[in-house]
Amino acid sequence: MLDRNTNWGFLLGYRLYVLAFFIFLAAPLTAAAVFAFNDSLFPALPWQGFTLDWFFNDTDPKLGMFHDRRLLRGLYYSFVIGIAVAGLSVAVGTCNAFLFVRRQFPAKNFFYIVMIVPLVIPGVILGISILVFASTVANGVEDGYGIDLELLRPGILLVVLGQFSFVTTITSLVIIARLKKFDGSMEEAAFNLGASRARVLATITLPFLRPAMIAAGIVAFLVSFENFNTTLFLVGSESPLTITMFDRMAKVGSTPVLNAVSFFLMVGSGLLAVVSILVQRDRAKE
């Protein structure tokens, strides 16, 4: 360890640095959360007293987040998109895990790298390339057949596809790591006892993968929920929450209602993170 040949002064300095680092990490989050409870029209000091108005009040100018139509609609769209992305990416991620862990096929290493690549493409590029491609297809269909494919214009479907395109790499990696730890003799025992392929999959392999699938789904949901760069280019009239909040932050002087939303999101993702940790803990017990 480092404490050999080093005096206590060094260690003290080191500890102080670590402490300062965590204060640095916490500072902006604290600022964003605390002003949600300030009874003032601006998210700034001085402190005017505690209030829950920015959550529950139903009249202007202090419209709380649970009465703000646009914010609620954004929250709803984010939720729908997040669920869709999580479901799709876990399904494809599970297929990828079986493909890369169980199967041998030509150029496997090459395809494995191809699978990782979406994670290192900047989100903005994914957004514009999918936008360009979808619009090209939509225009082609419109010119050729006279059908307007509304689905391929910016909107919820494109946002889901755009986020799915890189979230799937994350879910695949999580599920692959779990499937690699699987003990093949368990399946073999089931086959020897006369179980069919489908039955072995449903009763042994998938239950083994379930913690990883749940954890991957939670990660996918959170990544989708907070994604901005890819979404920005693909969004139509149904803005998810991050876009709605950004518009407000950039255009209008913000009221503490944005702090209320921030606080709400922090608590929400914190709870989800706890759930995913509990799932992982179950995994350790098995």
Add this chain to the structure above:
Amino acid sequence: MNPRDFKRLSLILLFMPFALWILLLIVLPHIGMGVLALREKVAPRVYEFGFGNFIEFLHEPIYWNTLLRTGTMSMLVTALALIAGFPIAYYIAKIAGRRSRGALFLLCLIPLWVSDLIRAFGWILLLRETGVISGALQAIGLIDGPVELLYNDVTVIIGLVYTVILFMIVPLVSTLDGMDNAMIEAGYNLGGNGFTVLRRIIIPYAMPGIVSGCIIVFMLTAGSYLTPILLGGKNSSWFTETIYEQFITRYNWESGAAFGFLLLAFTSGVVWLGLKLSRQTLAGTVAKS
């Protein structure tokens, strides 16, 4: 159906989702973007094949200056994140006690689950003219009037380091965690001082983690949009902003696609160079973290 056919069929079925995903959402869109970037607009609704969009980029210093600026600032942010994050990762992996280790690691991860937007918003509240820090400095009498700490490069860099540093710490902790303490002991026993042990043993061992952290951090920084805009203001000249402007504001998709292609080529080039210099592979670094 005989077992061999079954195997082949199931392989094809398993390969389908992967192939569709990569083909429809990654390969074809990027080809489409490349083709669009090579289309020159000669008259309304008349296009020609050529490198006009790229030539335009070279002729406008403001464009390539922005790309260079984005690149150098991203490298600076990556270096700062490594320097600031390495001691933290080492502390979590090697110095902290068993119990506090997990807690510290979790503390590191919590901001990861909060969106960039909220983090940038928090910084705005702290740093703006009417913000907390300006107010606190006035209260203790260090400055006389309100001071604007937003909209300058230092703030953008601090904000970016803040946003990405966790992606540096996480892979570092996981590589350092796998390192046997006996290796460090041995280094000291052979007469090395703290610095030699760090340079000759710890850093070479942590190299895969360092490379993968640097790749992720660099890509995230170069491709970031929110933090430079919100903390740097409208004139932060970040390249993603230029792309957005071409695409959405000016509706000039051809040059927007060309710019997107340049950003992709530039960042992939830097990542490729980094991998070559450190003799690592993409599969060996990013996939593991």
